[in-house]
Amino acid sequence: MADHLGSAHFQALFESALQDYVKKTGITLAEHPLAVQLQSCNSVESIDNLVQGQAQAFSNFRESDRIAKSIKMAVSKLITYSAMAFLGDAFGLVRQNALMGLPHPNRLFQQIPPANALLAALVILLDVRAALQFICRYL
Amino acid sequence: MIEHFLNRLDIYTRIPRTPAMYEIVIKIMVELLSTLALATRELKQGRSSESVLANVLPYSPQRSQICQESFRREGHGSGPAEAGPTHAR
Numbered sequence: 001m002a003d004h005l006g007s008a009h010f011q012a013l014f015e016s017a018l019q020d021y022v023k024k025t026g027i028t029l030a031e032h033p034l035a036v037q038l039q040s041c042n043s044v045e046s047i048d049n050l051v052q053g054q055a056q057a058f059s060n061f062r063e064s065d066r067i068a069k070s071i072k073m074a075v076s077k078l079i080t081y082s083a084m085a086f087l088g089d090a091f092g093l094v095r096q097n098a099l100m101g102l103p104h105p106n107r108l109f110q111q112i113p114p115a116n117a118l119l120a121a122l123v124i125l126l127d128v129r130a131a132l133q134f135i136c137r138y139l
Numbered sequence: 140m141i142e143h144f145l146n147r148l149d150i151y152t153r154i155p156r157t158p159a160m161y162e163i164v165i166k167i168m169v170e171l172l173s174t175l176a177l178a179t180r181e182l183k184q185g186r187s188s189e190s191v192l193a194n195v196l197p198y199s200p201q202r203s204q205i206c207q208e209s210f211r212r213e214g215h216g217s218g219p220a221e222a223g224p225t226h227a228r
Contacts (some may be wrong), residue, residue: 010165017169024176025183070142077145081152114168121175122141128182 014114027124030112034127035120039112044079047119051075054126074122082115144171 022028029035034050041047055071112120148167151160 010161013162013165013169014172017172021172021176024173025179027179074141074145077149081148114165118168118171118175121172121179125175125179125182128179 014117018112018117021121025124029117029120029124032120032124034123035112035116038116038120038123044076047079048072048075051119051123051126054123054130056130071122071126075119078115078119078122082113082119141171141174144174 018029034054038047038050041050051071055068144167148164148171151164151167154160
Protein backbone atom coordinates (compact mmCIF):
# COMPACT_ATOMS: atom_id res chain seq x y z
CA MET A 1 0.00 0.00 0.00
CA ALA A 2 2.81 2.34 0.99
CA ASP A 3 4.60 1.44 -2.24
CA HIS A 4 1.48 2.19 -4.22
CA LEU A 5 1.10 5.56 -2.52
CA GLY A 6 4.76 6.30 -3.13
CA SER A 7 4.45 5.41 -6.79
CA ALA A 8 1.36 7.60 -7.13
CA HIS A 9 3.23 10.45 -5.48
CA PHE A 10 6.17 10.04 -7.86
CA GLN A 11 3.83 9.92 -10.84
CA ALA A 12 2.07 13.06 -9.65
CA LEU A 13 5.42 14.84 -9.32
CA PHE A 14 6.50 13.96 -12.83
CA GLU A 15 3.07 14.59 -14.37
CA SER A 16 3.19 18.05 -12.88
CA ALA A 17 6.62 18.54 -14.47
CA LEU A 18 5.26 17.43 -17.85
CA GLN A 19 2.39 19.88 -17.57
CA ASP A 20 4.84 22.60 -16.63
CA TYR A 21 6.85 21.72 -19.74
CA VAL A 22 3.71 22.22 -21.87
CA LYS A 23 3.04 25.57 -20.20
CA LYS A 24 6.60 26.79 -20.75
CA THR A 25 7.14 25.57 -24.30
CA GLY A 26 3.70 25.04 -25.80
CA ILE A 27 4.90 21.56 -26.76
CA THR A 28 3.17 18.38 -25.59
CA LEU A 29 6.10 16.01 -25.29
CA ALA A 30 4.32 12.74 -26.06
CA GLU A 31 2.72 14.22 -29.20
CA HIS A 32 5.79 15.85 -30.72
CA PRO A 33 6.92 14.06 -33.92
CA LEU A 34 10.47 13.67 -32.58
CA ALA A 35 9.19 12.17 -29.34
CA VAL A 36 7.00 9.78 -31.30
CA GLN A 37 10.02 8.86 -33.42
CA LEU A 38 12.04 8.37 -30.24
CA GLN A 39 9.38 6.09 -28.76
CA SER A 40 9.68 3.83 -31.77
CA CYS A 41 13.47 3.55 -31.44
CA ASN A 42 14.21 0.15 -29.97
CA SER A 43 17.98 0.21 -29.76
CA VAL A 44 20.64 2.43 -28.26
CA GLU A 45 22.07 2.98 -31.76
CA SER A 46 18.78 4.19 -33.23
CA ILE A 47 18.27 6.65 -30.35
CA ASP A 48 21.86 7.83 -30.68
CA ASN A 49 21.45 8.31 -34.45
CA LEU A 50 18.32 10.39 -33.95
CA VAL A 51 19.98 12.64 -31.37
CA GLN A 52 23.23 12.99 -33.29
CA GLY A 53 21.22 13.98 -36.38
CA GLN A 54 19.74 16.88 -34.42
CA ALA A 55 23.14 17.74 -32.96
CA GLN A 56 24.61 18.31 -36.46
CA ALA A 57 23.59 21.96 -36.12
CA PHE A 58 26.44 22.43 -33.68
CA SER A 59 29.11 21.07 -35.99
CA ASN A 60 30.58 24.47 -36.86
CA PHE A 61 30.62 25.92 -33.38
CA ARG A 62 34.01 26.78 -31.93
CA GLU A 63 33.39 24.41 -29.07
CA SER A 64 31.59 21.85 -31.16
CA ASP A 65 33.66 18.95 -29.83
CA ARG A 66 32.88 19.82 -26.23
CA ILE A 67 29.17 20.29 -27.05
CA ALA A 68 29.04 17.01 -28.96
CA LYS A 69 30.74 15.26 -26.07
CA SER A 70 28.26 16.70 -23.57
CA ILE A 71 25.30 15.71 -25.74
CA LYS A 72 26.68 12.21 -26.17
CA MET A 73 27.24 11.84 -22.45
CA ALA A 74 23.73 13.10 -21.64
CA VAL A 75 22.16 10.76 -24.17
CA SER A 76 24.08 7.70 -23.02
CA LYS A 77 23.08 8.35 -19.40
CA LEU A 78 19.44 8.94 -20.27
CA ILE A 79 19.39 5.77 -22.37
CA THR A 80 20.77 3.90 -19.36
CA TYR A 81 18.07 5.34 -17.11
CA SER A 82 15.35 4.50 -19.60
CA ALA A 83 16.51 0.89 -19.48
CA MET A 84 16.67 0.73 -15.69
CA ALA A 85 13.93 -1.41 -14.28
CA PHE A 86 13.93 0.24 -10.89
CA LEU A 87 12.87 3.57 -12.34
CA GLY A 88 9.94 1.76 -13.86
CA ASP A 89 9.15 0.40 -10.41
CA ALA A 90 9.14 3.86 -8.95
CA PHE A 91 7.18 5.58 -11.68
CA GLY A 92 5.35 2.93 -13.59
CA LEU A 93 4.69 4.67 -16.85
CA VAL A 94 3.98 8.31 -16.36
CA ARG A 95 0.57 9.12 -17.69
CA GLN A 96 0.25 12.39 -19.40
CA ASN A 97 -3.02 14.17 -19.93
CA ALA A 98 -2.09 15.56 -23.29
CA LEU A 99 -4.77 18.16 -23.66
CA MET A 100 -6.22 18.94 -20.28
CA GLY A 101 -9.35 21.02 -20.32
CA LEU A 102 -10.56 19.75 -23.67
CA PRO A 103 -13.94 18.01 -23.82
CA HIS A 104 -12.68 14.42 -24.09
CA PRO A 105 -9.45 14.22 -22.10
CA ASN A 106 -9.61 10.49 -21.45
CA ARG A 107 -8.93 9.45 -25.01
CA LEU A 108 -6.01 11.85 -25.07
CA PHE A 109 -4.05 10.26 -22.22
CA GLN A 110 -0.66 9.23 -23.41
CA GLN A 111 2.18 7.45 -21.73
CA ILE A 112 5.82 8.40 -21.79
CA PRO A 113 8.44 6.98 -19.43
CA PRO A 114 10.36 9.68 -17.53
CA ALA A 115 13.77 9.01 -19.04
CA ASN A 116 12.19 9.00 -22.52
CA ALA A 117 10.47 12.28 -21.69
CA LEU A 118 13.87 13.78 -20.85
CA LEU A 119 15.43 12.37 -24.01
CA ALA A 120 12.55 13.77 -26.06
CA ALA A 121 12.93 17.17 -24.39
CA LEU A 122 16.64 17.15 -25.22
CA VAL A 123 16.04 16.21 -28.87
CA ILE A 124 13.36 18.91 -29.19
CA LEU A 125 15.75 21.47 -27.72
CA LEU A 126 18.38 20.51 -30.32
CA ASP A 127 15.74 20.70 -33.06
CA VAL A 128 14.63 24.19 -32.03
CA ARG A 129 18.28 25.28 -31.89
CA ALA A 130 18.89 23.89 -35.38
CA ALA A 131 15.85 25.73 -36.75
CA LEU A 132 17.05 29.00 -35.21
CA GLN A 133 20.47 28.61 -36.78
CA PHE A 134 18.86 27.82 -40.14
CA ILE A 135 16.76 31.00 -40.02
CA CYS A 136 19.70 33.17 -38.95
CA ARG A 137 21.89 31.82 -41.70
CA TYR A 138 19.48 32.76 -44.45
CA LEU A 139 18.39 36.17 -43.15
CA MET B 140 24.26 22.57 -15.91
CA ILE B 141 22.49 19.55 -17.44
CA GLU B 142 25.74 17.66 -17.03
CA HIS B 143 25.73 18.40 -13.29
CA PHE B 144 22.15 17.16 -12.96
CA LEU B 145 23.01 13.99 -14.85
CA ASN B 146 26.12 13.35 -12.80
CA ARG B 147 24.11 13.76 -9.62
CA LEU B 148 21.45 11.44 -11.02
CA ASP B 149 24.15 8.93 -11.84
CA ILE B 150 25.33 8.90 -8.23
CA TYR B 151 21.83 8.36 -6.84
CA THR B 152 21.09 5.51 -9.23
CA ARG B 153 24.15 3.65 -7.91
CA ILE B 154 23.23 3.66 -4.22
CA PRO B 155 20.73 1.36 -2.45
CA ARG B 156 17.16 1.91 -3.51
CA THR B 157 14.97 3.48 -0.89
CA PRO B 158 11.79 5.56 -1.20
CA ALA B 159 13.79 8.62 -0.21
CA MET B 160 16.28 7.92 -2.97
CA TYR B 161 13.47 7.42 -5.50
CA GLU B 162 12.10 10.80 -4.54
CA ILE B 163 15.48 12.47 -4.99
CA VAL B 164 15.92 10.84 -8.42
CA ILE B 165 12.48 12.03 -9.50
CA LYS B 166 13.10 15.53 -8.23
CA ILE B 167 16.35 15.68 -10.19
CA MET B 168 14.51 14.49 -13.31
CA VAL B 169 11.82 17.11 -12.72
CA GLU B 170 14.50 19.81 -12.46
CA LEU B 171 16.14 18.50 -15.63
CA LEU B 172 12.87 18.66 -17.53
CA SER B 173 12.26 22.16 -16.23
CA THR B 174 15.74 23.26 -17.35
CA LEU B 175 15.21 21.79 -20.82
CA ALA B 176 11.79 23.50 -21.00
CA LEU B 177 13.29 26.87 -20.10
CA ALA B 178 16.06 26.51 -22.67
CA THR B 179 13.56 25.45 -25.35
CA ARG B 180 11.27 28.38 -24.51
CA GLU B 181 14.13 30.86 -24.73
CA LEU B 182 15.19 29.51 -28.11
CA LYS B 183 11.62 29.46 -29.40
CA GLN B 184 11.22 33.08 -28.39
CA GLY B 185 14.42 33.90 -30.23
CA ARG B 186 13.13 32.11 -33.30
CA SER B 187 9.81 33.97 -33.11
CA SER B 188 11.60 37.30 -32.89
CA GLU B 189 13.71 36.44 -35.91
CA SER B 190 10.60 35.45 -37.87
CA VAL B 191 8.93 38.74 -37.02
CA LEU B 192 12.06 40.63 -38.03
CA ALA B 193 12.16 38.72 -41.28
CA ASN B 194 8.80 40.20 -42.20
CA VAL B 195 9.37 43.67 -40.82
CA LEU B 196 12.93 44.33 -41.90
CA PRO B 197 13.48 42.51 -45.19
CA TYR B 198 17.16 42.62 -46.19
CA SER B 199 17.81 45.62 -43.96
CA PRO B 200 21.16 46.46 -42.34
CA GLN B 201 19.43 46.32 -38.95
CA ARG B 202 18.45 42.71 -39.47
CA SER B 203 21.91 41.76 -40.58
CA GLN B 204 23.36 43.48 -37.52
CA ILE B 205 20.94 41.71 -35.18
CA CYS B 206 21.77 38.38 -36.72
CA GLN B 207 25.51 38.99 -36.49
CA GLU B 208 25.14 40.05 -32.86
CA SER B 209 23.23 36.87 -32.14
CA PHE B 210 26.00 34.77 -33.67
CA ARG B 211 28.73 36.66 -31.83
CA ARG B 212 26.97 35.89 -28.55
CA GLU B 213 27.04 32.21 -29.46
CA GLY B 214 30.80 32.30 -29.89
CA HIS B 215 30.90 32.52 -33.67
CA GLY B 216 33.33 34.75 -35.47
CA SER B 217 32.19 37.62 -37.64
CA GLY B 218 28.70 36.52 -38.60
CA PRO B 219 26.24 34.07 -40.07
CA ALA B 220 28.26 33.64 -43.23
CA GLU B 221 30.68 31.57 -41.16
CA ALA B 222 27.99 29.20 -40.06
CA GLY B 223 28.30 25.73 -41.40
CA PRO B 224 25.68 23.43 -42.81
CA THR B 225 22.40 23.56 -40.99
CA HIS B 226 20.11 20.76 -40.15
CA ALA B 227 17.50 20.19 -42.83
CA ARG B 228 14.03 20.14 -41.30
